[in-house]
Amino acid sequence: MSEATLDQTTTTNAQPKAARFAVFGTSFLLGLVLPVTAGLLYEAAFRAGLVQARLLPPPSRVFTTLWKLAQSGELTTHVLATTVRVGMGFGLGALVGMLLGALTGASRNARRLLDPTLQALRAIPSLAWVPLFILWLGIFESSKIALIAVGVFFPVYLGVMAAIANVDRKIVEVGRVFRLSRLALVRRVLLPAILPDFIIAIRSGLGLGFMFVVAAEIMGASEGLGYLLVDGQQLGKPDQILAAIIAFAVLGKIGDWLIVVLTKPFLTWQDTHQRGA
Amino acid sequence: MLTIDALCKIYPNGTQALEKISLDVDAGEIVALVGGSGCGKTTLLRMISGLEAPTRGHAALDGEVIDAPHPAVGIVFQEARLLPWLTVAQNIAFGLDHLPKDEQDRRVDEALLRVGLAGYGKRWPRELSGGQAQRVSIVRALVTQPKALLLDEPFSALDALTRESLQDHLLALWETHRPTLVLVTHDVEEAVALADRAIVLQPKPGRIFADIPIDLPRPRDRLSPEFAEAKRLVLKALDGSINQPHSHQAGRVQSPAAGGSF
Ligand SMILES: Nc1ncnc2c1ncn2[C@@H]1O[C@H](COP(=O)(O)OP(=O)(O)OP(=O)(O)O)[C@@H](O)[C@H]1O
Ligand SMILES: [Mg+2]
Numbered sequence A: 001m002s003e004a005t006l007d008q009t010t011t012t013n014a015q016p017k018a019a020r021f022a023v024f025g026t027s028f029l030l031g032l033v034l035p036v037t038a039g040l041l042y043e044a045a046f047r048a049g050l051v052q053a054r055l056l057p058p059p060s061r062v063f064t065t066l067w068k069l070a071q072s073g074e075l076t077t078h079v080l081a082t083t084v085r086v087g088m089g090f091g092l093g094a095l096v097g098m099l100l101g102a103l104t105g106a107s108r109n110a111r112r113l114l115d116p117t118l119q120a121l122r123a124i125p126s127l128a129w130v131p132l133f134i135l136w137l138g139i140f141e142s143s144k145i146a147l148i149a150v151g152v153f154f155p156v157y158l159g160v161m162a163a164i165a166n167v168d169r170k171i172v173e174v175g176r177v178f179r180l181s182r183l184a185l186v187r188r189v190l191l192p193a194i195l196p197d198f199i200i201a202i203r204s205g206l207g208l209g210f211m212f213v214v215a216a217e218i219m220g221a222s223e224g225l226g227y228l229l230v231d232g233q234q235l236g237k238p239d240q241i242l243a244a245i246i247a248f249a250v251l252g253k254i255g256d257w258l259i260v261v262l263t264k265p266f267l268t269w270q271d272t273h274q275r276g277a
Numbered sequence B: 001m002l003t004i005d006a007l008c009k010i011y012p013n014g015t016q017a018l019e020k021i022s023l024d025v026d027a028g029e030i031v032a033l034v035g036g037s038g039c040g041k042t043t044l045l046r047m048i049s050g051l052e053a054p055t056r057g058h059a060a061l062d063g064e065v066i067d068a069p070h071p072a073v074g075i076v077f078q079e080a081r082l083l084p085w086l087t088v089a090q091n092i093a094f095g096l097d098h099l100p101k102d103e104q105d106r107r108v109d110e111a112l113l114r115v116g117l118a119g120y121g122k123r124w125p126r127e128l129s130g131g132q133a134q135r136v137s138i139v140r141a142l143v144t145q146p147k148a149l150l151l152d153e154p155f156s157a158l159d160a161l162t163r164e165s166l167q168d169h170l171l172a173l174w175e176t177h178r179p180t181l182v183l184v185t186h187d188v189e190e191a192v193a194l195a196d197r198a199i200v201l202q203p204k205p206g207r208i209f210a211d212i213p214i215d216l217p218r219p220r221d222r223l224s225p226e227f228a229e230a231k232r233l234v235l236k237a238l239d240g241s242i243n244q245p246h247s248h249q250a251g252r253v254q255s256p257a258a259g260g261s262f
Helices: A003-013 A017-047 A059-071 A074-106 A108-122 A126-137 A141-165 A169-177 A182-218 A225-234 A238-267 B041-049 B088-096 B101-114 B130-142 B160-177 B188-194 B225-243
Strands: B002-010 B016-025 B030-034 B056-061 B073-076 B148-152 B180-184 B197-202 B207-213
Touching: A017 A059, A059 A074, A059 A238, A074 A108, A074 A141, A074 A182, A074 A225, A074 A238, A108 A141, A126 A141, A126 A182, A141 A182, A169 A182, A182 A225, A182 A238, A225 A238, B002 B041, B016 B041, B016 B056, B016 B207, B030 B041, B030 B188, B041 B073, B041 B148, B041 B180, B073 B130, B088 B101, B088 B130, B101 B130, B101 B160, B130 B148, B130 B160, B160 B188, B180 B188, B188 B197, B188 B225, B197 B225, B207 B225
Parallel strands: B030 B180, B030 B197, B073 B148, B148 B180
Antiparallel strands: B002 B016, B002 B056, B197 B207
């Protein structure tokens, strides 16, 4: 309560940046130990002539292929195509999922009306839509984006609905006591309350978006990382397949990381057991 | 004036929580509601706050029936219920949205100062102790300057020392605008330290068992014989209310101090 305690707590909170970065660096390096060691061992085995590397090329060859693709500008084209598809499908799916999730979460009547249908649709394996989407929307971009949007929609919808329905009554009552209008209640109480769950929902949505972009691009595309996969298979170039897989991994990780970093400033209030970890 | 008129509450599951509660509380009066667990204290407070509707009867403030949360009626819950995504200052200003920013800041700063939390405005609720959080929650309700403030066991989760200091804080806050206070408490000492009247409730169904005026001058000396006598009277009524739960006879006990307000 005194000034002294106040100061003390403030300084402990402001952990030195360098120290935090060192901790982050260590854990990052630790995570690299396993894949790097495995890669080096395989590379060594290959150089020593111990393995026949026709079907599983060594890391050096995969990275050379990746480098060549990058230099020729092809990689940029493919990455860009995939990113645009995921971006549009994700944007569409997440937006609709968010709106419907908010509606069914906040209104019991809306839930009774919409949720059974949506749950039934969810039971359909999403890839089963592919033929229909192609019939309706053609083989080009629209059908791919639609498929990705469907994949992203469900985790976002479910996450938002559950989060809104589970907001603590006690917190909502605070809003009611201060006589917030319905809209103000959503804006000032419900939305901030569900933010952590919402972020988890869109992260899993983005994960599914990447899953479905592969499916969409495998089913027929002239560019995109999924096209690189198919092309590598047809031409018997496992190094190109692995290069595309690595590019997918990096792209997915960057997308996820962007969500985390962009939303972090809004979550500093959180009181969780792993704060700052 | 706060009027409660023949108020009954039967919950949807059939529990009769309150039966015909009638009570008048003068403007600026401090009333303590005491009674055993489950006798309907929280229920009564929720009806007065407009958070829940009575089955029959009504509560009214200055003649205006309360059927929804009312701008002039504030409530402090047993838990602080601060919004974790707002800073302390933003929490206090939560009900001040209609005021200009500088007026909001002025009231928030003054409130923090009054409860000994100056400099805590930028903290997150998770960085407060239980007692500090409860102080913030009390001033959050008071900065809107309600005519009546309802408090549901606001200090029950705190240790005796903190509780006593928060009781003093509450009285000091009450001094400024003198709102009507309705304070639910388990603690007879708290009732006698703060209230002008102790209302003892009786359970199953909840109704008023005794209405005990406490005419002690403020500031009250907790060690004085008059204080002890008032405590004894309230305790005795409380015992009575718990030991004869099926009597429908509401008792009436005389004021411990002579020359009371009757
Ligand atoms: N939402 C509810 N639905 C059904 N019955 C309820 C509900 N809330 C409370 N009750 C019942 O109403 C009665 C009064 O409850 P209430 O919470 O008002 O008691 P209380 O006096 O505040 O008790 P405590 O001192 O333990 O807080 C109890 O018998 C309780 O079981
Ligand atoms: Mg209670």
